Amino acid sequence: MTRNSNLVMVDAARSARSQALLAVALTIACALGAGAQSFTVSHAKIALLAENGTLKPGQTASIGLFFDLEQGWHIYWVNPGDSGEPPRIQWSLPKGFRAGDIRWPVPVRLVTGSVIDYGYQGRVLLSVPLAVPADYNPGATAKLAADVKYLICREVCIPAKAHAELLLPPAKGATPDAAATRQIFEDARSRWPKPLQAGAKAQTRDDGKNFVLSVETGSPETKASFFPLEEDQLDNDVPQSVASSKTGIQITLKKSDQLQKPISVLKGVVVFSPDRAYQVAAPVAARH
Numbered sequence: 001m002t003r004n005s006n007l008v009m010v011d012a013a014r015s016a017r018s019q020a021l022l023a024v025a026l027t028i029a030c031a032l033g034a035g036a037q038s039f040t041v042s043h044a045k046i047a048l049l050a051e052n053g054t055l056k057p058g059q060t061a062s063i064g065l066f067f068d069l070e071q072g073w074h075i076y077w078v079n080p081g082d083s084g085e086p087p088r089i090q091w092s093l094p095k096g097f098r099a100g101d102i103r104w105p106v107p108v109r110l111v112t113g114s115v116i117d118y119g120y121q122g123r124v125l126l127s128v129p130l131a132v133p134a135d136y137n138p139g140a141t142a143k144l145a146a147d148v149k150y151l152i153c154r155e156v157c158i159p160a161k162a163h164a165e166l167l168l169p170p171a172k173g174a175t176p177d178a179a180a181t182r183q184i185f186e187d188a189r190s191r192w193p194k195p196l197q198a199g200a201k202a203q204t205r206d207d208g209k210n211f212v213l214s215v216e217t218g219s220p221e222t223k224a225s226f227f228p229l230e231e232d233q234l235d236n237d238v239p240q241s242v243a244s245s246k247t248g249i250q251i252t253l254k255k256s257d258q259l260q261k262p263i264s265v266l267k268g269v270v271v272f273s274p275d276r277a278y279q280v281a282a283p284v285a286a287r288h
Contacts, residue, residue, distance in 0.1 A: 043069065043070040043160075049181055051064075052178075058132065069123065074110055075153075076119040079118055079228060081116050084151050087150035088149045088150070094142050094143065105124060106191050108120070118227055124188075141169065145164070195278065196278050200216060209255060211255060212251070217248045217249075226253060227268050228267070233259050234254060236256075249272075267279075268280060
């Protein structure tokens with residue numbers, strides 16, 4: 001369900017990787033030659049891409065929906081924040097193929113007054129692992145198709161949908177730019193949050209009004225921000241308070257008034273810098 005649909009969007013800082021995607025997108029027309037179809041609908045160009053032009057029986061391939069958004073428009077992260085909803089994909093795949101969950105890149109904050117959303121501007125690839133059945137015939141053509149529903153916003157939010165298809169291997173006569181396509185996937189991976197490093201740990205203290213998230217990395221951290229994975233746990237418009245420690249950092253997060261019951265684990269993404277983002281699942285110690 002979409003909340004606060006009519007929004008005025010202000011400029012938000014893009015991640016450092018956006019510039020890399022911008023350069024790669026200049027070659028997207030060639031990459032689309034690899035059996036893909038692109039569609040321009042509701043202020044976005046969408047294409048279904050595969051990292052490699054061939055599929056191997058019993059292995060996992062990487063495919064993804066590439067969004068090229070008109071300037072000033074945005075779509076949403078898995079947790080959209082105070083409004084919106086994330087893209088939803090329904091797959092039509094050959095027998096035995098199975099698509100996994102979306103690998104969500106680190107989002108940016110989209111700020112409108114007291115409304116804080118989490119999402120993407122510019123260009124973004126939502127990558128998905130594709131399990132190829134062991135009895136797949138590499139000489140056969142596999143037709144992959146995706147129906148995607150998404151909410152795209154600027155001054156207003158528009159419910160949109162698109163259908164994208166991809167043939168693997170590419171149809172005869174196609175002129176794929178394999179290097180450009182691989183670069184798109186590599187840039188997407190660089191924006192995925194990573195598991196916490198070995199020896200690092202995260203825990204949360206509930207002081208009644210706030211969650212105090214402690215992340216120990218083994219050395220002092222001076223900057224960090226937190227993106228909650230679940231909706232309605234945090235008051236997103238309250239600034240996050242950050243305090244450095246000898247072994248990491250503490251982030252104080254205001255609890256949402258909409259949080260109706262205690263949580264046992266605070267899940268989300270901690271971002272220290274554009275190339276240092278980590279998944280956390282921090283057990284919550286209840287107040288005494």
